[in-house]
Amino acid sequence: GRTGLFRGAFSVEGVAGLGHAGLELPGWTRGFVWVNGFCLGRYWSAGPQRILYVPGPVLREGANEVWVLELEDAGEPWVELGPGAPVRTGTPGVVQP
Numbered sequence: 001g002r003t004g005l006f007r008g009a010f011s012v013e014g015v016a017g018l019g020h021a022g023l024e025l026p027g028w029t030r031g032f033v034w035v036n037g038f039c040l041g042r043y044w045s046a047g048p049q050r051i052l053y054v055p056g057p058v059l060r061e062g063a064n065e066v067w068v069l070e071l072e073d074a075g076e077p078w079v080e081l082g083p084g085a086p087v088r089t090g091t092p093g094v095v096q097p
Helices: none
Strands: 004-012 021-024 030-035 038-044 051-054 062-070 080-082 094-096
Touching: 038 051
Parallel strands: none
Antiparallel strands: 004 062, 004 094, 021 051, 021 080, 030 038, 030 062
């Protein structure tokens, strides 16, 4: 599988109205996620943890950074970020190796 540390970026408009968000990594296996240096926690495809909670204060207006440490097998090079339940809009959090 593809393992390693992956870095990506995404843009957020209107952070004041966004509040919290959810981040999901479809197809990814097991690892950890950081947004703007804040550790969201771990994910594992075998467990019930599908959506990682992103507190509103972690998100910035404009450019944001996401890091994913994949320990087993990386999925497609993107993540889903949305208010509450993740939704795919445009090119959310494109993750580049």
